[in-house]
Amino acid sequence: QQPVQSPQAVILREGEDAVINCSSSKALYSVHWYRQKHGEAPVFLMILLKGGEQKGHDKISASFNEKKQQSSLYLTASQLSYSGTYFCGTVTSGGYQKVTFGIGTKLQVIP
C-alpha cells in the first residue's frame, strides 16, 4: 500500500520554508526521500531508519516518527534549485529491498 504524502503541491517564494509529510498505515523499518526534476531521473536525498533519528542535508532535513509511522521532510530557506517533485518511499521489513513510493509532492520555488 502506497504511503500518503501531503501536500500534493506547494508553491514557495525563495527563502521560504516548507514541510512535506509522509504517512503509512503499516509499521515501517525505514523511510526514503527522493527528488525528481522534470524530465530527469529521481535523485536520492536521504534514508531514515527506525529509531526516530533526524537527518540533515544542507538546508534539507527529515525526521521519522516510527510510532506514528510518519516522516516529514523540511526544506528551509528554499532556493530555486529545490523545485521538483519529492517522493517518499517506505520499507516495511529490514530484510527486503522493496521500497513503496508515494505519489509525490510537487514543489515549485519562484523568485
Next chain:
Amino acid sequence: DGGITQSPKYLFRKEGQNVTLSCEQNLNHDAMYWYRQDPGQGLRLIYYSQIVNDFQKGDIAEGYSVSREKKESFPLTVTSAQKNPTAFYLCASSIVGQGGQPQHFGDGTRLSIL
C-alpha cells in the same frame, strides 16, 4: 564514471507486440529494480532482483517479464498482455542492505503505443 544506462530513450509498440527495455549498470550493485511512472501516480514497482538468477514481482507485475542472467543487466519485456503500456519506465540499482539502500536511477525509457 559508474552509472545506469537505459535504452532506448523512446520506444513505440504496435498492438500485439512484445518489446524489451534494456537496463545496464556498472556500479557493481546486487539489487536492481524496474518502476513504472504515470502522471499523478508516483513510482510503482514492477519487478526487483536482489541477486543474479532471482527476481520478485512488485506491485504491478502483470503483463511484464524480466530476467537477471548477469549482475550488470536487468532487461524488462513489456508483453502484449499489458494492455496499457504507455508510461515512463525507470530502472534503478542499489547495494543490498537492511531497510533498503539508496537507489541510483537511469534516465528512463518512454514507451508509447502506435
